[in-house]
Amino acid sequence: MSDSDFHTIEAKGVKATLDLRGGHVRVFATEQGGRTIEPLHSAPWLNDKTIVDDETIDANLRLLSGDFFCAPFSTNDIDPVTLHGWPANSPWTLLGVEAHPEGGQTARYELVKRVQGATLVKELTVRDGHPFLYERHIFSGGEGDLPVANHAMTRFDGGGRLSFSPKLFGTTPETAIESDPAKGRSLLAYPARFTDLTKAPRADGGTADLTTYPFGSKHEDFLSLVEDPANPFGWAAAVRPDKRDIFLTLKNPADFPITMMWFSNGGRDYTPWNGRHIGVLGLEEGRTYAGYGHKASIAPNPWSEQGIPTSLHLDPSGDVEVRNVIGGVALPEGWTRVASVEAGAGELVLVDEAGGSVTVPYDAKFLTRGA
Template sequence: MSDGNFHTIEAKGVRATLDLRGGHVRVFAVTRDGRAVEPLHTAPWIDDKAIVEDESIDANLRFLSGDFFCAPFSTSDIEVTTLHGWPANSPWKLVDVTALPEGGQTARYELVKRVQGARLVKEFTVRDGHPFLYERHVFIGGEGDIPVANHAMTRFDGGGRLSFSPKRYGTTPATAIESDPSQGRSLLAYPARFTDLTKAPRADGTTADLTTYPFGSKHEDFLSLVEEPSNPLGWAAAVRPDKRDIFLSLKSPADYPITMMWFSNGGRDYQPWNGRHIGVLGLEEGRTYGGHGHKASIAPNPWQEEGIPTFLSLDPAGEVDVRNVLGGLALPEGWTRVASIEARGSELVLTDEGGASLAVPYDAAFLTRGA
């Protein structure tokens, strides 16, 4: 389906719609065993004509939904663009759609603008019976280094539980993302570094449990989790009991060594937020120096000294790509929190903290590039 602004691909049991105006995933829907799951978030102003047509507001805010690709991630202070770069703020065009022999579709989209001289292709794949959206972003040509990330979001109307593949540590940036009380509020301590996700330092001297949403109210906070590089699969799982579903974010740690958490829970009072962006969590997989911006990510920095890649190097004579996978599953009866996730052959196996397991069809070769 395509109506000029949106394009949809689908396979048996899964559907994804891309907003071509800014490259945001507007819909990711999975139907399995009679249950429908739509785990991604869409901003409450997305149909507010006054905001959507106000070009003084960045496109990545006007069209804020689901998941989008950032290049650069955060502040664009080298090539002059807006926050998160052209891929999150400018139009994409459909290139082609290919039917898969085993059932499903791959769609390719190209960013209208260039990123540091590179053509950027967004490749989405859905497969029959797979509760996943396989995403690949390909830079063709171009020059220089750039921090990149995908920016997935889910929302908790009734609270939820979070779990992750093993992390080396968590860290907040030097300053809070909302430090002016007339504009908004942040609750965590900045800067801070911690290893226990249930005891992240708060500014008031107490701690926050990052494995339970929410940990506070009326706040905006941001932090980075550094992946344990030996992990064969990087993952984040958000259990939403009231929706009876699980949102999954999957990656190769070699592509994306960082998982960033953006807690957007009514902590911004200015337009277009106006205190109404509530219960939202960004689970953002990145190759970036957190939220420090383009210059800081490609310059020598403390994470690079620890062996953590913070940028992607473009190839003027070839192409480079990064990959991630989004998933949506119905929450099995009695499940409380995902304890582990493993890729086993042609299946992804999830285990609950109570010991029960669930296996679903999965293309493990996608993230490993067939290795």
């Protein structure tokens, strides 16, 4: 690892650093109220050379940090590419940095590999005073369909509360992600479908409250939440009282109709996890058929037959893009859970379940393509 492996962009009160070796956002930090908020998670083995230099381990796992783009999301069972595809596992090169006309910076990076023949560009923007990282991924050319997702992660050293824009339902896959007790453990029931996030079925016959972290210990679980198509604006909020912050993911549901939750709380005992990946939550915004992989996402499936997009169609003669936003906001005194998030023209308004509100600068046009 060297300084040339990373690239940083900055604006007043915010900065982001990209790990060019695998396209992971290693650092996202904002300055608010005289302190630094850093809501993203990095794996505990990133300074362990025996792990990071071991090329028998997928790069997306060796370099696991912050937020990264997956194309295809999950298993690539069509082309011989590792989990989450080249965007999360191979180098990116800096194309250039431009000043934002309203203050800040925009950087563009190109993936060295091609994705189904497409050139992929990652565009990251930070704005003066905005506690957000604006992310855009543009495919130029290429052919076919593929599932895509952003893979953002935060960590709870203490407990926390979770809330979301309205969902149609939640579901777990056919099989637990850790079904071999010699390797790890999962607590939820697989498969399961539910509409009450406070009562997700557990394998032991009980229920789990998915709005509270943690809902158990020493477990690895994965589920998907399907966005209500009536929502013009999708969001997820993770309140971390001990860090005095709120981690946010924001999206246009037309881009990403699925929110995936990955509970990684000491439930894997093998290398490099070794029971030490604790308190981690992935809030992953996707266009995919859960975690079933490339083939299942592009084939007719129960979700796509309901009109829920589970893949992105590439344009051989043009560009196709998806956008998302991640952020970190200072937690107001006394707040327990975010009840609503609303986007105005130049601001984002968060409301607590007790009725208090806080407003922060935000570019609403980014997700609406300027509409």
